[in-house]
Amino acid sequence: MQDDIQVLCIGNAIVDIFGQVEDSFLVEHERIKGSMMLVDAETSARIYDSMPPATERSGGSAGNTAAGIASFGGRAAYIGKVHEDQLGAVFRHDIRAIGVRYDTRANTEGMPTATSMILVTPDAQRTMSTFLGACGELTVDDIDENLVASAEVTYFEGYLWDRDNQKDAILKAMDIAHKHGRQVALSLSDSFCVDRFRKEFVELVHDRVDILFANEDEIKSLYQVETFEEAAREFSPYVKLAALTRSEKGSVVLAKDVCIEVPALPAKVIDTTGAGDLYAAGFLYGYTNGHSLEDCARLGSLAASEVISHLGARPEVSLAKLKAEKLGL
């Protein structure tokens, strides 16, 4: 059906707070460069108090992916929880404005909309301190069965494993998707996240996930090995379809008896936030539009190269236009 959703993304609905800092700021506040750490309201307030003047933009890993797919012209939907407050309104506005279907009920009680303080260092790396807020209140009741059943791919973030109620919501979504012959995609999110849930993630990746997205650190962490090649070898007996990203080394697409290496696109790197999310957007847009696996990876690289060329984790130009100009697709 023309109007069916191609990709449903489920994740933490977050408004990002970007600030440019020196490396010493990370040391002072005991942040690990490149990581995402969950913080409570008090720690969040403490870091915010010493942050420089900031810029607020909608974010959230799977939200960025949904925005990217919509920017390519794909039909994307999103499930994630905000509070009925000002930042919740910002999140809702931005994701709808780019063309994503987003109907998750906002909470009127409980925690405020989630924020992630994203500290961007002079090397363009981002270090995130996330206050989960309302996101943590996502439950199985937020999973719209008809929406999941109608989406070609249901994609979710590994970050959701941090709360049992969120995990239950995802497990329900996976069951519905598979019951309707749909596919399930997972992003491992972060090597520290993999570290927290390694056993469960290995089971998921081997048995239940149809399309895996991971970067080099994440897949190495999953199998606790030293090199990308070892990780790929460990994973190969189980692979259905996977896109493994390696920053400036490009990406590797694995499928049964298939291994395609695709180079990264050159970009002046300003802020790496959203690179993996937008890679997944390009890949899934290509995948659900019948492109070759190589072109899926090229679309992923294209979207990633756009998002790292500016501050913020969502595209600033039409990816549909960029795709035509740069790839002729």
Next chain:
Amino acid sequence: MQDDIQVLCIGNAIVDIFGQVEDSFLVEHERIKGSMMLVDAETSARIYDSMPPATERSGGSAGNTAAGIASFGGRAAYIGKVHEDQLGAVFRHDIRAIGVRYDTRANTEGMPTATSMILVTPDAQRTMSTFLGACGELTVDDIDENLVASAEVTYFEGYLWDRDNQKDAILKAMDIAHKHGRQVALSLSDSFCVDRFRKEFVELVHDRVDILFANEDEIKSLYQVETFEEAAREFSPYVKLAALTRSEKGSVVLAKDVCIEVPALPAKVIDTTGAGDLYAAGFLYGYTNGHSLEDCARLGSLAASEVISHLGARPEVSLAKLKAEKLGL
């Protein structure tokens, strides 16, 4: 005294919502390019609904000026009203983080923190639709007599004339400043604002204001004349000190028997929001640090050239550093 405030800025405390649009968007929503229009909550919501994905950054004309002065290393304070909500926290954080003293009590009842939707067109012009919210609730009680008395210059926006209680607050601040031998500076804000309050502004400018900031359109509107030269002639019998900005033509500083023309600095113009506010910041920083009037204008041009080179109305780099590098001051 070393710790006394050099410039106290009083204005509408606003969080800006930036979106890039085509000219047709302005036509559809009946906006006048380059202007600031006040909108009610319903109109604000209607425009926001059709706005593209946006970026939120602290703004407000006099707030931008205070931030600029602090970025130069000057001692600035700010008075303006926010609500005790998420955007109020954003405003408070950003202005304090750049080094401005800001102690105005946030409201816990009444309207939410003000927002201004800033539509940036491909020609880099900005068109603002402002929902005044909590700003409109500034009263004489918010004017800290000791702070005004201790500040070398008290600077305020013409925009405050839109509400009687705000106007009363400013009239009180002017009286206190003058009683203590301090100076009062005014920015005319916007030619439509001048149009709304011409008679009162003429009286202010002629009789009560020590330092006037205006752009070409504003000073022409004040005297209802066709050319900049005519406006300058009308104004000359009354001038104490004025800096009149003319976009790419630079600025003209007028004082008794003094007329200094200073060129604009070259810049790749991305977004003109904040140009006038930052010009005033540079000028007042220079003025309260004993620089020559010509250098005051050069400092103004420098700050304006920085802020128009990116999206957003506050400096993204240290103006103190830029001043040393570019002007050797």
